Amino acid sequence: MKTDLNGKTVLVTGSSRGIGAETAKYLAECGMRVAVTYAGSKAKAEEIYNSLKGEGHLLLPLNVADATSVSEGFDVISKEFGGLYGLVNNAGITRDQLLLRLKDEDFDAVIETNLKGTFLCTKLAVKMMMKARSGSIVNITSVIGQTGQAGQSNYAASKAGVEAFTKSVAQEVASRSVRLNCVAPGFIATDMTDELPEDRKKAILGAVPMNSIGEPLDVAQAVAFLLSENSKYITGQTISVNGGLFM
Numbered sequence: 657m658k659t660d661l662n663g664k665t666v667l668v669t670g671s672s673r674g675i676g677a678e679t680a681k682y683l684a685e686c687g688m689r690v691a692v693t694y695a696g697s698k699a700k701a702e703e704i705y706n707s708l709k710g711e712g713h714l715l716l717p718l719n720v721a722d723a724t725s726v727s728e729g730f731d732v733i734s735k736e737f738g739g740l741y742g743l744v745n746n747a748g749i750t751r752d753q754l755l756l757r758l759k760d761e762d763f764d765a766v767i768e769t770n771l772k773g774t775f776l777c778t779k780l781a782v783k784m785m786m787k788a789r790s791g792s793i794v795n796i797t798s799v800i801g802q803t804g805q806a807g808q809s810n811y812a813a814s815k816a817g818v819e820a821f822t823k824s825v826a827q828e829v830a831s832r833s834v835r836l837n838c839v840a841p842g843f844i845a846t847d848m849t850d851e852l853p854e855d856r857k858k859a860i861l862g863a864v865p866m867n868s869i870g871e872p873l874d875v876a877q878a879v880a881f882l883l884s885e886n887s888k889y890i891t892g893q894t895i896s897v898n899g900g901l902f903m
């Protein structure tokens with residue numbers, strides 16, 4: 657695939673592990689200058705940063721659930737990158753529980769990280785992108801936000817919220833050549849899915865028409881497409897990367 661990403665800057669939230677880490681690596685392979693960011697996993701983020709192809713990358717702490725950390729992170733990016741072409745809002749958590757047992761703090765933590773974190777980063781990124789009249793934001797949602805799932809009401813609400821947020825902001829900034837889209841993964845092999853009970857994993861796999869678990873790279877490649885000029889007439893959309901789990 658021909659891309660024009662060479663030399664462009666991108667921030668990937670939660671790029672210390674899983675989908676974010678693979679996305680950071682893949683975007684660096686596409687020639688991008690990548691800001692690798694972490695909340696708790698500094699050592700893992702350092703490993704990812706040190707493994708990136710090319711030059712001009714950044715490594716910094718950025719906790720999306722903390723407005724001060726987000727603002728400080730964007731200050732570094734603005735200073736070091738002198739602007740931002742791409743943002744991948746990938747950082748996300750789960751706190752699964754059936755509604756009647758779901759604690760207020762677990763509902764709030766998931767919304768604060770997945771939805772409000774996306775809002776905080778998008779707001780600061782859009783400011784830079786509108787000024788430059790160029791930019792692309794990719795928000796990582798989930799099949800769960802599309803279908804709902806027993807035991808994941810907080811997570812499903814956060815991801816459906818991100819989709820609606822994406823469409824709304826996409827309408828606000830389209831005239832400035834800034835695009836926003838979502839990638840909605842299905843069942844991808846990372847720490848997040850590794851911690852699911854075996855019977856749940858089996859049940860999900862049984863429902864995937866392609867009969868296999870996705871790899872972080874499957875998501876990373878869709879992200880690269882949405883960041884690149886190959887998708888220049890696409891905004892406010894969601895690409896599902898789910899092996900057919902939801903159509």
Ligand code: NAP
Nearest residue numbers: 670672673674675694695696697719720747748844846848
């Ligand atoms: P993961 O392996 O658990 O990794 C989560 C990443 O998010 C880590 O890098 C973590 O950073 C970061 N993170 C968590 N809280 C953060 C915070 N407050 N601020 C900044 N970073 C934070 O998860 P994953 O499977 O790669 O998931 C990545 C994204 O894909 C999430 O949005 C998830 O909802 C979505 N997704 C995943 C799947 C799947 O099957 N795996 C399916 C659908 C959607 P630290 O370790 O540094 O704290």
